[in-house]
Amino acid sequence: MTPTTAEGRGVPQTSAEAPNCRPGHQDLIRDLADIGVDDAALAGGKAYPLAMLMRQGFTVPKGFCITTEAFRLAGDCHVPGGKLPDFLLDLIVATWRRAGIAAAAVRSSATEEDGRTASWAGIFPTTLPVGDEHALIAAVERCFRAVHAPETSIYRSLAANGSRPAMAVLVQELVDADAAGMVFTSNPVSGARDEIVINAVLGLGKALASGRVTGDTFVAGRDGTIKTQSVSAKPFRITRRGELAISPEHWELPALTTQAVAALAKLAVDIEATFGCPQDIEFALADDCISILQARPITGLRRDNDEVKAFVGRERRRLKKRVDAMRRQGRLTATDAVFSNGNVGELLPTPTPMSFGLFREIFAGDGGAIVTGRRALGYKLADDSAVGLYELICGQPYFNLEVDVATFDVGVPLEVDSIIRRVGDDPNRANYPEFGLYQQTFEANQSELRDGNVKESPCDESSRNIVRRFHESMVSAGQSVLDRFAGEIEPRLRKAVAEARQQLDADLSVPELVSVIGRRIDRLKRGSCVQFVIAARLAFFFAEMVRSRLSHHTGDPGLTPRLLQGLEGSRITEQALDLERLASGQITREAFLENHGHLAANELEISLPRLAEDTSVLDCLLNDLATSGRRPGDDFQQQQRRRREAEMELQQRLLHAQLTAEDAAQLLSDLRLAQAFLPLRETVKYYYAAEYAVIRSLLLRLNRALDWQQDDIFYLQPDEIPRCTTAAGKLKQRIARRRREHRLAGRMARQYRLPAVVFSSRLHEIGARHDLPSAQQLAGTPVAPGSAIGVVRLYDCANGAAALKDMHGDEIIVARSANLGLAPFLRMAAGLIVEVGGVLAHAACQARESGIPAIVLPNATLTLRDGMAVRLDGDIGLVELLEASGAA
Helix, strand or coil: CCCCCCCCCCCCCCCCCCCCCCCCCCCCEEEHHHCCCCCHHHHHHHHHHHHHHHHCCCCCCCEEEECHHHHHHCHHHHCCCCCCCHHHHHHHHHHHHHHCCCCEEEEEEECCCCCCCCCCCCCCCEEEEECCHHHHHHHHHHHHHHCCCHHHHHHHHHHCCCCCCCEEEEEEECCCCCEEEEEECCCCCCCCCCEEEEEEEEECCHHHHCCCCCCEEEEEECCCCEEEEECCCCCEEEECCEEEECCHHHCCCCCCCHHHHHHHHHHHHHHHHHHCCCEEEEEEEECCEEEEEEEEECCCCHHHHHHHHHHHHHHHHHHHHHHHHHHHCCCCCCCCCEEECCCHHHHCCCCCHHHHHHHHHHHHCCCCHHHHHHHHCCCCCCCCCCCCCEEEECCEEEEEHHHHHHCCCCCCCCCHHHHHHHHHHCHHHHCCCCCCCCCCCCCCCCCCCCCCCCCCCCCCHHHHHHHHHHHHHHHHHHHHHHHHHHHHHHHHHHHHHHHHHHHHHCCCCHHHHHHHHHHHHHHHHHCHHHHHHHHHHHHHHHHHHHHHHHHHHHCCCCCHHHHCCCCCCCHHHHHHHHHHHHHCCCCCHHHHHHHHCCCCCCCCCCCCCCCCCCHHHHHHHHHHHHHHCCCHHHHHHHHHHHHHHHHHHHHHHHHHCCCCHHHHHHHHHHHHHHHHHHHHHHHHHHHHHHHHHHHHHHHHHHHHHCCCCCCHHHHCCHHHHHHHHCCHHHHHHHHHHHHHHHHHHHHHHHHHCCCCEEEHHHHHHCCCCCCCCEEEEEECEEEECCEEEEEEEEECCCCHHHHHCCCCCCEEEEEEECCHHHHHHHHHCCEEEEEECCCCCHHHHHHHHHCCCEEECCCHHHHCCCCCEEEEECCCCEEEEECCHHHC
16 A cells, blocks of 8 residues: 655654654653553543553554644644644654654544444544655644544534544554454344454455455354354455455465464453453454554444333333323323324424424423414414423324314314224324314215214214304404515514524623523514414415315315415525526525525424525535426426416316305315415414524524533423523533433434334334335345335445435445445434445444444345335345335
8 A cells, every 4th residue: 555645745854852842742742651541631542542451461562642732733734735833743753763663554543433432433544554754744634634524524413422523643563464353342233242253354454444355254252262254255465565466275264263263352351351341452463463453342232222122112111101191180081192293203303302392392382382373263272282292202203193183172072082093093194184184174064073074973053153153263364364464474573583683693691691592482482483373274274175175075185286286475485496596696695595594404403504504505405406407496387387277177176066156165265275375384484494593593602602512502402491500510411311312213213113103002013113015135244233224325435425415314325345435424324235344344333333234235236226115134134125115
């Protein structure tokens, strides 16, 4: 391998004595043997454990550590093209000369890496062999710059460990190994604690760690006795002189002897005992001497999947207690409690605690927007009618069907048990139940319950009159909103946004920030979000009226979606149209962000940056628009044409059905109101999203004022914000626990496919494996446990990160090999399939750490196609090709 050189950089030509450096900087470089037990922060995650092993008498190659203090003083060296300051360059070169190292391995030793929760395997660079001062300086600069590289930032945000990055660099004598590899003191796939797993190759271990080769795998007992071994072809080996071919007759020879396996197993057990937890160990074997190159805690063990199962168990018990408590309070009376993720699962997939807490408090808290808005329309609700409406189950949001039914009370008795029986027969009916499941009307010549059951006892005339009067009041309320929107309601929404944004200019202390955030949340709860509830309820009410009337008068409600497309007046639709105008140069980037900068991929997930904060997202949107060939303006015009065609078809159907003039007028009136309020609902959301963006900015400012890490504030609940001024220490502990739970929730969503509808009588279905039809099964080798259902995303290493842009979390990445560039993206994927690679390769470690299944499947990139729906079972190494792409 040809080492990188530091072009144009001079190095001292004087003696090997250390130059005079700045006073007080004696900790810039430490010999590995001189690193003490209190120097973990100086030495970083890789150098410190090796120094501790060296102190215990284990064989560790000599070397020195350029500490995090040097990193701190390196200045602009951290940025692309940055260089080491001269005083530090001189000191490093002098230390190198004094050490007398002929060839070295230069490894990152960041404070973030090699921890118990995040290994950072394959994220930071290793350079070898390094044989001169120029290559040494270039390798050190490469490590320093890696701290803020894009892929590192992606990984850091997804690992969510809340740490502040700092880099040390380990320079060690390179062992010209006869064989090298990795040892796990616990089986990483099965979780067996009595098994030592060794993955080895001939020569240096770089090809193994990077996933270029599978290597030989030995599974031994803790006494060193080999239980199983798998030998793979080894056509080459890497040495300090470069890559050398191996003659074909030696390809199938094991990389390790039986004696070497036994010695490694014993050594690994001793190292595990030293650190007190299972270890991931990198070794080099030369002349029968085993040198230790790395020792770090194993992350992503099978116990993590067991932790997911324990998480499921806790959630089942918690939900049962929750239902029992609501029954005792009289809030639930039906024979079964039903929770549906309906549209709320789309609004807030795996939300952070702050996002879900805000949503629940604003809309369903005591006196929240749902109650206030619907009462304004005539619904019979108490202040606490919506309390208990939303529930987080295994980190995913659901709504309680019985509580939801109660928020639709217009004065007619509700047959809750009948509704729940229908959902039991067909769980899909709980998705947007206000359409079809909750009847909003009784036609004059049709006797039916409000839940849509025609066969049960007919409604009395009194109930029909109540519903008719309610419909009339909704028409009146709708017309009033439309009359007042442009001149009164929308100006009030704009004013609320302007007032909120004024807070961003104020110089606020921590107590003042806490107070302002509370007031802004309350303002949303009692102001803009009330208007949103009103607009949304009117939109859905009249859309359901159209569907119901079409069904009653023509027997076919299928025309409804076409009648409600291509509607003008939505500020959200304007965003798509303005994006096209921006792409064609009709408007400026500044104008686009002025109008839409407060929006995000999901405005309700308050931890997500808005477009104005991260304009790279806007670049991605523009790129997607260019590459897809889509034309939002043409698409919208086509939708409008289809709507006008549907309106003409409706006229013909009404004539054919021989409706009375009154019936036809009612249907057309309802249609006009539905067409008005569906886009108006999106416009109101546009304004309250702007207030959400202000709350996000204030939360981030509070986070900085408290000197908390990254996005800690988003792991609090809204009612905990006042405690930031009095109990910040206790809150930090809570934040750490919730980060872990949020990560488990993500694994739960990817591995277990929570049911869309949860019944309290069938809680065992939470976390259960669902049988789906598969057309073909492909057997491979498991390297990371768990299961997931997703769609294939082929990864071409030549395109790097571009091949994995716009990931949604349901992708099964399929690649030739698990190269290091994949590692940051595994936390965004549902699973990993590679054609070659070992159980202890960096990417396999990252897959286990990310909680996603992974297998090695020969010819995977030829067998699987982009967009295929597959189920991946990392416990047994199976890929199932699902018959219907929609199954994922």
